[in-house]
Amino acid sequence: MQTQIILNQMIKAGLHFGHTKDQWNPKMSPYIYKEKNGVHIIDIIQTWFYIRQVCKFLEISTAKGQKVLFVGTKKQAAQLIQLTAIKCHSFFVNQRWLGGLLTNWRTIKKSIYKLNTLDTKSTHISAKHTFLKKKKKDKLVKYFRGLQNMQNVPEIVIIIGQQKELNAVYECQKLGLRTITILDTNCNPLLADLFIPANDDSISSIKFILDQLAVAILKGKQTFKLKQKKENK
Structure with missing residues (x-):
C-alpha cells in the first residue's frame, strides 16, 4: 500500500x-x-x-564520513x-x-580562500577600491559559495x-x-x-x-556523528 x-x-x-x-x-x-x-x-x-x-548507498557512505x-x-x-x-x-x-x-583542486582552493578572507568593509581605502573588491567578492560568491567549507x-x-x-x-x-x-x-x-x-x-x-x-544523507551523517561521540568518550 x-x-x-x-x-x-x-x-x-x-x-x-x-x-x-x-x-x-x-x-x-x-x-x-x-x-x-x-x-x-x-x-x-x-x-x-x-x-x-541510491539512498541506501548514500546513507552507508555518509555514515562513514564521506x-x-x-x-x-x-x-x-x-x-x-x-x-x-x-x-x-x-x-x-x-x-x-x-x-x-x-582535477585542479589546489588552484580552485586558492580562489575559495580568497572568498573566505576578502574584506570589503575596510574604511581605509577609497570608495572605488571598495567597489572593485566587492565586485570581485560577488563573482567569487557566485561560483564558490557552495564550496566555501569544502576542504578536499x-x-x-x-x-x-x-x-x-x-x-x-x-x-x-x-x-x-x-x-x-x-x-x-x-x-x-x-x-x-x-x-x-x-x-x-x-x-x-x-x-x-x-x-x-537529502533524507538518506542526513541519516548517514547522524550515524557518523553518533559513532564519533562514542569514539571520543
Missing part, C-alpha cells in the same frame, strides 16, 4: 515523462516503459527501485540544488562548472542534467569519484556509476528525488 502511494506521488510529480522519441539515447531503452504520443515514458517501478538503491557534492546548473535545478545541499549539510555547484574544479575533493558527486554537466562527469571519471546521476531518456547510463532513470527537466520531479536523497 505504501509503495503504491509513493508511486502515485512520483507520477503526480512527473518523474515518468521522458523526451520525445527523436531525442532519446538508445542506451536508455531498458528503462523506458512505452512511447505515448511521441514521448517516451520512463518505467516508474524501476525509478523507485533505483531511488531506494562528503557529497551536488552539481546542477540548469535553471530549473539551480535553486533546488542549493536548498537541498544546505539542508543536508553538503556542497554544491549551481551556477557554472569551472574547468578543473576537481568529495567522495561522491550527485549530477542533475548530465548533458550540461559533462565536464563534471569527465573530471569525476578521471579522479575515480563515485557519481550519482538522474538520467532522462536523452542521457547515457554508461557515464554514471549509480543512477536514477527519471525526468531531469521538471522542477517537481527533481525536487521529489532530491528530497529522498
Whole structure:
C-alpha cells in the first residue's frame, strides 16, 4: 500500500515523462516503459527501485564520513540544488562548472580562500577600491559559495542534467569519484556509476528525488556523528 502511494506521488510529480522519441539515447531503452504520443515514458517501478538503491548507498557512505557534492546548473535545478545541499549539510555547484574544479583542486582552493578572507568593509581605502573588491567578492560568491567549507575533493558527486554537466562527469571519471546521476531518456547510463532513470527537466520531479536523497544523507551523517561521540568518550 505504501509503495503504491509513493508511486502515485512520483507520477503526480512527473518523474515518468521522458523526451520525445527523436531525442532519446538508445542506451536508455531498458528503462523506458512505452512511447505515448511521441514521448517516451520512463518505467516508474524501476525509478523507485533505483531511488531506494541510491539512498541506501548514500546513507552507508555518509555514515562513514564521506562528503557529497551536488552539481546542477540548469535553471530549473539551480535553486533546488542549493536548498537541498544546505539542508543536508553538503556542497554544491549551481551556477557554472569551472574547468578543473576537481582535477585542479589546489588552484580552485586558492580562489575559495580568497572568498573566505576578502574584506570589503575596510574604511581605509577609497570608495572605488571598495567597489572593485566587492565586485570581485560577488563573482567569487557566485561560483564558490557552495564550496566555501569544502576542504578536499568529495567522495561522491550527485549530477542533475548530465548533458550540461559533462565536464563534471569527465573530471569525476578521471579522479575515480563515485557519481550519482538522474538520467532522462536523452542521457547515457554508461557515464554514471549509480543512477536514477527519471525526468531531469521538471522542477517537481527533481525536487521529489532530491528530497529522498537529502533524507538518506542526513541519516548517514547522524550515524557518523553518533559513532564519533562514542569514539571520543
